[in-house]
Amino acid sequence: MPSNKSVSEEPITQFVNCRILKDHQLQREDLWVREGKILNPEKLFFDEEGYADHQVDCESKILAPGFIDVQINGGYGVDFSQGCDVRGGVALVSKRLLEHGVTSFCPTLVTSPPHIYHKVLPEMEVHDGGAEGAGVLGVHLEGPFISREKRGAHPEHCLRSFQQGSLTDLLEVYGSLDNVSIVTLAPELPGSPTVIQELVKMGVTVSLGHSVADLSQAEQAVQQGATFITHLFNAMLPFHHRDPGIVGLLTSDQLPPNCTVFYGMIADGIHTNPAALRIAHRAHPSGTNTLCGSIATMDMCVRHFRKASGCSVEAALEAASLHPAQLLGISQHKGTLDYGSDADFVLLDDSLHVKATYIGGEEVWRK
Amino acid sequence: MRLVILDNYDLASEWAAKYIRNRIVQFKPSADRYFTLGLPTGSTPLGCYKKLIEYHKNGDMSFKYVKTFNMDEYVGLPRDHPESYHSYMWNNFFKYIDIDPANAHILDGNAADLQKECELFEQKIADARGIELFVGGIGPDGHIAFNEPGSSLVSRTRVKTLAQDTILANARFFGNDLSKVPTMTLTVGVGTVMDAREVLILITGAHKAFALYKAIEEGVNHMWTVSAFQQHPRTIFVCDEDATLELRVKTVKYFQGLMHVHNKLVDPLHSIRAYKD
Numbered sequence: 151m152p153s154n155k156s157v158s159e160e161p162i163t164q165f166v167n168c169r170i171l172k173d174h175q176l177q178r179e180d181l182w183v184r185e186g187k188i189l190n191p192e193k194l195f196f197d198e199e200g201y202a203d204h205q206v207d208c209e210s211k212i213l214a215p216g217f218i219d220v221q222i223n224g225g226y227g228v229d230f231s232q233g234c235d236v237r238g239g240v241a242l243v244s245k246r247l248l249e250h251g252v253t254s255f256c257p258t259l260v261t262s263p264p265h266i267y268h269k270v271l272p273e274m275e276v277h278d279g280g281a282e283g284a285g286v287l288g289v290h291l292e293g294p295f296i297s298r299e300k301r302g303a304h305p306e307h308c309l310r311s312f313q314q315g316s317l318t319d320l321l322e323v324y325g326s327l328d329n330v331s332i333v334t335l336a337p338e339l340p341g342s343p344t345v346i347q348e349l350v351k352m353g354v355t356v357s358l359g360h361s362v363a364d365l366s367q368a369e370q371a372v373q374q375g376a377t378f379i380t381h382l383f384n385a386m387l388p389f390h391h392r393d394p395g396i397v398g399l400l401t402s403d404q405l406p407p408n409c410t411v412f413y414g415m416i417a418d419g420i421h422t423n424p425a426a427l428r429i430a431h432r433a434h435p436s437g438t439n440t441l442c443g444s445i446a447t448m449d450m451c452v453r454h455f456r457k458a459s460g461c462s463v464e465a466a467l468e469a470a471s472l473h474p475a476q477l478l479g480i481s482q483h484k485g486t487l488d489y490g491s492d493a494d495f496v497l498l499d500d501s502l503h504v505k506a507t508y509i510g511g512e513e514v515w516r517k
Numbered sequence: 518m519r520l521v522i523l524d525n526y527d528l529a530s531e532w533a534a535k536y537i538r539n540r541i542v543q544f545k546p547s548a549d550r551y552f553t554l555g556l557p558t559g560s561t562p563l564g565c566y567k568k569l570i571e572y573h574k575n576g577d578m579s580f581k582y583v584k585t586f587n588m589d590e591y592v593g594l595p596r597d598h599p600e601s602y603h604s605y606m607w608n609n610f611f612k613y614i615d616i617d618p619a620n621a622h623i624l625d626g627n628a629a630d631l632q633k634e635c636e637l638f639e640q641k642i643a644d645a646r647g648i649e650l651f652v653g654g655i656g657p658d659g660h661i662a663f664n665e666p667g668s669s670l671v672s673r674t675r676v677k678t679l680a681q682d683t684i685l686a687n688a689r690f691f692g693n694d695l696s697k698v699p700t701m702t703l704t705v706g707v708g709t710v711m712d713a714r715e716v717l718i719l720i721t722g723a724h725k726a727f728a729l730y731k732a733i734e735e736g737v738n739h740m741w742t743v744s745a746f747q748q749h750p751r752t753i754f755v756c757d758e759d760a761t762l763e764l765r766v767k768t769v770k771y772f773q774g775l776m777h778v779h780n781k782l783v784d785p786l787h788s789i790r791a792y793k794d
Binding site: 180191192193194195196198199200201 | 596597603604607608611612617618619621
């Protein structure tokens with residue numbers, strides 16, 4: 151029976167018998183949800199004299215914030231950069247992602263010709279997740295302003311450089327920057343500092359990747375506002391003791407104060423050697439974001455990352471939830487289980503297999 | 518009075534919890550007839566609260582038809598401050614049990630009119646037909662609730678300024694920074710607790726021993742306000758051995774000799790399961 155209705159009449163659900171990830175630790179606490187958000191039960195008790203309408207028994211599982219994937223090019227037969235049936239493709243992927251604990255994601259487009267961007271971007275609208283699938287936070291544009299030598303599998307003929315060194319370059323290629331959350335670019339390209347500044351001013355996260363930048367070019371990019379490194383170690387110069395390149399950002403002393411550089415690592419056991427994962431994580435644990443990239447799923451990467459780096463369960467879970475949310479500047483309501491946050495979360499067993507996924511407090515997938 | 522002496526803190530906490538459990542279960546509270554319980558805060562009752570929560574989780578007792586009245590609350594401390602007594606009660610008790618939030622009464626130290634708040638509290642107790650069992654503790658200076666030395670033994674719920682001893686004792690909860698400890702509280706009066714049909718005082722630890730001695734082996738004195746309960750018809754003091762260190766050997770031996778009688782109050786241990794249809 152709910153409250154004195156002084157705040158809301160909506161039903162309240164209490165998730166009991168769980169270990170929730172809160173304040174960087176797994177704690178035996180209940181989780182309270184109302185109207186899709188996490189509720190403060192103490193306020194509910196004293197202010198509203200309320201209690202839960204129903205309880206859900208989590209059977210001692212781990213309850214962690216839903217995973218956020220900031221770099222996913224497709225999956226399940228869908229390639230976001232193909233341009234055919236964009237909405238259908240996003241819908242399919244977003245539905246399947248629920249099975250792996252992902253509640254929000256950034257569909258990622260690799261280097262493509264302008265007509266693809268012009269067609270695809272308007273169809274990838276930002277929207278909340280729900281029973282139909284994980285929420286779309288915004289598109290991640292990985293290219294085409296990247297290095298030729300480090301293009302990886304990106305098509306060479308579509309690569310571009312900055313002609314004016316301003317947003318105009320981007321708008322020509324992409325058409326529009328609505329629906330865009332992240333742009334990966336190579337900071338050694340002439341004109342990049344102003345481009346980075348303008349993107350950051352617009353609220354777009356700038357990431358460094360597919361680049362042969364040296365450390366000072368990378369540091370300059372961070373000083374202009376870049377905050378992410380796309381798949382650390384892959385598609386960039388290797389760490390060299392006299393010029394650590396982009397990898398050196400993890401321990402650089404040239405960064406603006408209070409600035410955290412986040413980095414994604416493909417923790418699928420193939421793209422990065424476990425020893426490299428460990429070195430990066432130990433050097434800069436608060437910036438670690440797990441990415442799956444290829445065929446591995448997010449929950450698989452979280453498990454692999456934990457095993458390979460030897461980090462705590464809490465750290466592995468935060469690398470897939472809190473850190474991506476901080477990167478995108480949305481940690482006020484995503485990536486945590488703090489009061490007032492969106493109730494997007496997963497139930498996991500002790501070996502970090504996803505047993506159930508919830509968006510806005512509603513169960514959207516169960517094993 | 519009854520003086521129930523257990524070997525250590527855990528056993529004392531458990532005995533007290535069992536007593537409270539039996540009282541509530543045997544009362545058979547219902548929607549027409551609530552059990553009214555007075556409650557303390559501080560480190561002493563933590564073990565007792567834990568046991569009560571355990572009994573609830575095991576299905577042996579319910580707080581659905583229990584109304585609680587806390588003894589006190591700091592003035593001017595935000596309700597959600599980690600050291601407020603609201604936070605204490607939520608984190609150590611209310612969040613684990615099935616009490617109806619509307620029945621959990623704690624004085625509001627941020628009320629616009631503190632005097633009125635105190636009067637309202639007394640009225641709420643009266644409306645609930647008085648307190649069936651008031652559980653309390655004792656300060657090192659012998660105070661009950663925040664009725665500091667010199668408090669009237671017939672006092673009612675009111676605003677009190679804390680004694681230096683109490684502020685010092687509380688400093689450990691405020692990072693040992695004396696400037697951060699609240700200096701005023703709202704507290705039930707000695708008279709308010711005396712009105713309860715039964716009183717159970719929990720006293721553990723050597724640092725409380727002198728206060729216990731003053732409370733039960735010396736006269737009734739407003740400098741040691743717990744001594745007022747010498748004039749209450751039904752008081753139980755539950756303590757551990759350390760708390761008896763300042764008592765006369767004769768007193769301790771006498772009451773230890775009565776343990777077989779006292780234990781009948783907690784054995785058999787009653788459960789609501791027996792009353793379910």
